[in-house]
Amino acid sequence: PNNPRYNSIPAFHEKLLKSKRILAICGAGLSAASGLPTFRGAGGLWRNHEATSLATPAAFEDNPGLVWLFYAYRRHMALTAQPNAGHHALAALARKLPGGFLCLSQNVDGLHPRAGHPAEQLRLLHGSLFDIKCNEYCGWIQRDNFDDPFCPALAAASVDVNPGETLPLLDPGQPLAEIPRKEIPKCPNCTAGLQRPGVVWFYESLDEEMMSGVDRWIKDEPVDVVLVIGTSSQVYPAAGYAEKARGKNTSVVTVNLEPEGEVKLARKQDFVFAGDAAVLLPQLLE
Numbered sequence: 001p002n003n004p005r006y007n008s009i010p011a012f013h014e015k016l017l018k019s020k021r022i023l024a025i026c027g028a029g030l031s032a033a034s035g036l037p038t039f040r041g042a043g044g045l046w047r048n049h050e051a052t053s054l055a056t057p058a059a060f061e062d063n064p065g066l067v068w069l070f071y072a073y074r075r076h077m078a079l080t081a082q083p084n085a086g087h088h089a090l091a092a093l094a095r096k097l098p099g100g101f102l103c104l105s106q107n108v109d110g111l112h113p114r115a116g117h118p119a120e121q122l123r124l125l126h127g128s129l130f131d132i133k134c135n136e137y138c139g140w141i142q143r144d145n146f147d148d149p150f151c152p153a154l155a156a157a158s159v160d161v162n163p164g165e166t167l168p169l170l171d172p173g174q175p176l177a178e179i180p181r182k183e184i185p186k187c188p189n190c191t192a193g194l195q196r197p198g199v200v201w202f203y204e205s206l207d208e209e210m211m212s213g214v215d216r217w218i219k220d221e222p223v224d225v226v227l228v229i230g231t232s233s234q235v236y237p238a239a240g241y242a243e244k245a246r247g248k249n250t251s252v253v254t255v256n257l258e259p260e261g262e263v264k265l266a267r268k269q270d271f272v273f274a275g276d277a278a279v280l281l282p283q284l285l286e
């Protein structure tokens with residue numbers, strides 16, 4: 001019985017034509033074709049640091065300058081990158097199904113909005129690199145801050161290099177300049193906290209209102225298709241939404257470069273597509 005359909009595009013199109021409500025759950029693999037590294041596996045290291053070890057409140061407390069360099073670099077990379085055909089295919093599906101498609105993205109890179117994905121059909125589960133908030137949780141938040149460099153002390157993260165060359169900041173052989181706490185801008189509201197990226201770190205809760213809205217959307221009416229795109233499905237609560245949305249006739253559709261390890265509890269009505277999301281999504285959603 002546990003026998004999902006592999007790489008069967010016509011069978012998926014047949015299902016899609018009958019579908020009224022579609023949920024997508026996206027991860028870093030969607031932006032890989034735009035040149036942005038994923039978290040786990042190759043590319044998941046940032047100068048000898050595991051990318052995920054920098055994504056904690058404790059890491060920021062310990063060394064805000066180091067964590068800010070990592071995020072300032074990622075802001076610069078994301079601003080230089082372009083949305084790919086996968087982002088565009090999802091945005092087009094959203095416009096085609098205004099009430100019937102919701103996209104939950106773990107990605108913080110700003111590429112969904114830049115592909116024209118309607119905001120009311122997009123939930124940024126892990127926030128955005130371009131939101132800035134107070135690390136003392138006073139409530140201050142600034143949206144759409146595209147300053148690059150973010151502040152003068154972080155200029156080393158915003159240097160462009162030629163293809164094949166290494167950014168001096170990223171060369172683990174070169175010492176990293178310490179950025180003292182006092183160089184990081186203060187929160188203009190409470191003046192006690194430091195400004196930090198508006199992303200969700202491990203041990204932090206996702207926005208409650210957003211999560212209850214997602215739960216309502218899932219429960220409202222049956223979900224026909226859940227697209228699980230370019231994510232290792234290891235991080236919760238995001239990883240739990242596919243099973244939450246599963247009903248009797250729901251097809252869970254995995255789109256992943258290496259789906260072998262990622263397909264969980266696949267059933268016979270499910271689909272698995274192995275390949276680059278930027279290539280597959282336009283074919284699947286055309």
Ligand code: BJW
Binds near residue numbers: 201
């Ligand atoms: C392609 C491709 C191509 C490649 N085409 N595919 C024990 C300790 C501490 C916490 C926990 C714990 N147990 C459980 C928890 C909770 C924790 C959690 O889930 N941890 C697990 C690791 C076990 N979750 C949380 O802490 C969350 N908060 C929470 O639960 O609050 C309540 C709570 C409070 C206190 C304690 C416990 C609970 C918050 C999670 C926030 C995650 N934040 C990050 C950083 C965001 C900011 C930033 O960007 O820096 O989000 S971590 C990182 O992982 C990032 C990503 O969004 C997230 C998911 O990664 P993703 O997108 O799946 O990427 P990869 O790299 O893992 O996978 C890429 C995939 O693409 C692969 O499958 C490739 O094959 C594929 N691929 N190229 C298609 N071209």
